[in-house]
Amino acid sequence: MSEEFYKVAEMNDLNEGKLYPIEVDGEPICLVKLEDGVYAFTDNCTHISGPLNQGEFDGCAITCPWHLARFDVRTGKVLRGPARQDLYTYTVKIEGESIYVGLPPLEE
Known part of the structure; x- marks a missing residue:
C-alpha cells in the first residue's frame, strides 16, 4: 500500500x-x-515529545x-542530543498552490 495524501x-x-x-x-x-x-516533520521531539x-x-x-x-x-x-532518534519526515507534494502531506499506510 502507498501513502495517502x-x-x-x-x-x-x-x-x-x-x-x-498542523494536524493530519x-x-x-x-x-x-x-x-x-x-x-513536513513530526511536531513531537523524539526525546520526550517536546512541541517542536x-x-x-x-x-x-x-x-x-x-x-x-x-x-x-x-x-x-x-544534529544535537539529548535526542538519539531521528525525526519522522513526511512526503510533501505540491500541486498548483496546494500543499499535500503523505501519511504512511496503517499497519494491519
Missing part, C-alpha cells in the same frame, strides 16, 4: 522559514517552507524548546 495548506499560508503546525489524521505535523521546497513548533528555527534546523535537541528538518537527522 492529505491537503494541508496553500503555498501562500506559509512564510519562508516560519513553522506552521490525528498526527501532529509541522510544515516549513525553505528556499528549496516545503518540508514552539522551538527555535534557524536555516534548516529546529531546536526543541524543552531540552535543546536539534534536528535537520529536511532529513529528520539528529
Whole structure:
C-alpha cells in the first residue's frame, strides 16, 4: 500500500522559514517552507515529545524548546542530543498552490 495524501495548506499560508503546525489524521505535523521546497516533520521531539513548533528555527534546523535537541528538518537527522532518534519526515507534494502531506499506510 502507498501513502495517502492529505491537503494541508496553500503555498501562500506559509512564510519562508516560519513553522506552521498542523494536524493530519490525528498526527501532529509541522510544515516549513525553505528556499528549496516545503518540508513536513513530526511536531513531537523524539526525546520526550517536546512541541517542536514552539522551538527555535534557524536555516534548516529546529531546536526543541524543552531540552535543546536539534534536528535537520529536511532529513529528520539528529544534529544535537539529548535526542538519539531521528525525526519522522513526511512526503510533501505540491500541486498548483496546494500543499499535500503523505501519511504512511496503517499497519494491519
